[in-house]
Amino acid sequence: MGRPTMVDALLRIRGDLMKGRIAMHLGEAHVEVLEGFISGYLACLSDQGVEDAEYEEFREWLREVKREFPQEGWAASYLRECQGNHLAAIQRLLDFVAEFAALKRSTAGPTDR
Secondary structure (H helix, E strand, C coil): CCCCCHHHHHHHHHHHHHCCCCHHHHCCCCHHHHHHHHHHHHHHHHHCCCCCHHHHHHHHHHHHCCCCCCCCCHHHHHHHHCCCCHHHHHHHHHHHHHHHHHHHHHHCCCCCC
16 A cells, blocks of 8 residues: 555545544644645655645646635635635535545556555
8 A cells, every 4th residue: 555645634534524523633623724734744745755646636626627726725715605614614625535536546446546
């Protein structure tokens, strides 16, 4: 098995969110905390010389296919759409991650992941 990707980490967070355990990952369900988590995870991968191509594919898919990656960023946009509900905004992003992963991984062969 390869190294965990950002998508893997976000899927793990989503699974725990569905069980009511998001605090174990973020402390507080706040979009800025998740943004920081994502930035930190990607920075850590980059520091180790790892390029996370799957997360870049996700961002492109979100922008080009779903038309859901606004200039202002997902956090501000989703928070506004969810009337300030941070947990709902986080769930919206994580649901897109799950949709992307299901689509991509259902068509990928064993060596593609």
